[in-house]
Amino acid sequence: MHELSLIIPCYNEEQALPFLYKAICEVTDIMSEQKFEFIFVNDGSEDKTLDIIKNLSVKDKRIRYISFSRNFGKEAAMYAGLEAANGDFMVIMDADMQDPPNLLPEMYGYVKKGEYDSVATRRVTREGEPPIRSFFAKQFYKIINKISSLDIVDGARDFRLMSCQMAEAILSMKEYNRFSKGIYGWVGFKTKWLPFKNIERVAGETKWSFWKLFLYSLEGIVGFSTTPLAIASILGLIFCIVSFSFIVYIIVKTIIFNNPVAGWPSLACIILFISGIQLFCMGIIGQYLSKTYLETKGRPIYIIKETERMNSSKKMKRKKYIKSI
Numbered sequence: 001m002h003e004l005s006l007i008i009p010c011y012n013e014e015q016a017l018p019f020l021y022k023a024i025c026e027v028t029d030i031m032s033e034q035k036f037e038f039i040f041v042n043d044g045s046e047d048k049t050l051d052i053i054k055n056l057s058v059k060d061k062r063i064r065y066i067s068f069s070r071n072f073g074k075e076a077a078m079y080a081g082l083e084a085a086n087g088d089f090m091v092i093m094d095a096d097m098q099d100p101p102n103l104l105p106e107m108y109g110y111v112k113k114g115e116y117d118s119v120a121t122r123r124v125t126r127e128g129e130p131p132i133r134s135f136f137a138k139q140f141y142k143i144i145n146k147i148s149s150l151d152i153v154d155g156a157r158d159f160r161l162m163s164c165q166m167a168e169a170i171l172s173m174k175e176y177n178r179f180s181k182g183i184y185g186w187v188g189f190k191t192k193w194l195p196f197k198n199i200e201r202v203a204g205e206t207k208w209s210f211w212k213l214f215l216y217s218l219e220g221i222v223g224f225s226t227t228p229l230a231i232a233s234i235l236g237l238i239f240c241i242v243s244f245s246f247i248v249y250i251i252v253k254t255i256i257f258n259n260p261v262a263g264w265p266s267l268a269c270i271i272l273f274i275s276g277i278q279l280f281c282m283g284i285i286g287q288y289l290s291k292t293y294l295e296t297k298g299r300p301i302y303i304i305k306e307t308e309r310m311n312s313s314k315k316m317k318r319k320k321y322i323k324s325i
């Protein structure tokens, strides 16, 4: 018998949670030989998510929860869940049923014999997603696979079952700017990929705006590739060569043909173009610098406001309690 820890990041999921709880209970009934713990991570929800989780935890002793002091993002929620989990296997699952809980028995089937360390999932369709979002997502996967040593499958989800050993490896990567899809690939371990058809969220709305996704993709690129920095230097080199050839051309034209190149419009265009490129390259360097700056501060990835353990023994000292999670 194994114990499985289901980690569920929740941000404003009051509408989806009842459906999810019902679905995971059905699955755990099927897998009745295994022990389960459910870790709901409330990522600073502004709706009744925490109340719903608390009510569920009173009813069902398998439920534990961690509630953040504010919204720290899904990456932080997943990290906190992995830190808190005690199982032999950990499962990260969205609260909106887009990660179908009924895949769990099949996923567990692959790891229980020790054949695989992890079972990951990927959507093979993107039905129901705005076409522009799908287009940019596809381009992002193409770019990141080209410029980094990672191999991220298109449509890869965070929905994944992994051994506690792999979870430990992920936890040892304590970076503040987290990009899980890259981290999973970076730590290695033998992974089985399960494809499934996209499912629309059962209730509520997506928390990822286009802008948020764009920033997240930058996180991935800056976190796992230094190619943009190399591109900046190569661009600089190309422009040096071009400008040097141009200088030679002008000198030759002036001395031999006594015909200096006239006109400031061309000059203005060149200056604007070159300064654009310079700012672009400085922006790239700035991205790396800003991430380094945040990393050096060594801030915690998340801050907890309460958990079910805190409720059961209120006198616990804060530090002691954080350690006990």
Ligand code: UDP
Pocket (backbone or CB within 6 Å): 008, 009, 010, 011, 012, 013, 043, 071, 072, 073, 074, 077, 093, 094, 095, 096, 098, 201, 205, 206, 207, 208
């Ligand atoms: N989520 C979170 N913190 C956030 C945003 C999202 O914990 O700041 C959770 C959310 O509750 C859900 C999962 O991450 O369980 C995926 O979010 P969502 O469904 O909005 O993303 P999408 O499926 O549209 O990519």
Ligand code: MG
Pocket (backbone or CB within 6 Å): 094, 096, 098, 201, 206
């Ligand atoms: Mg979703």
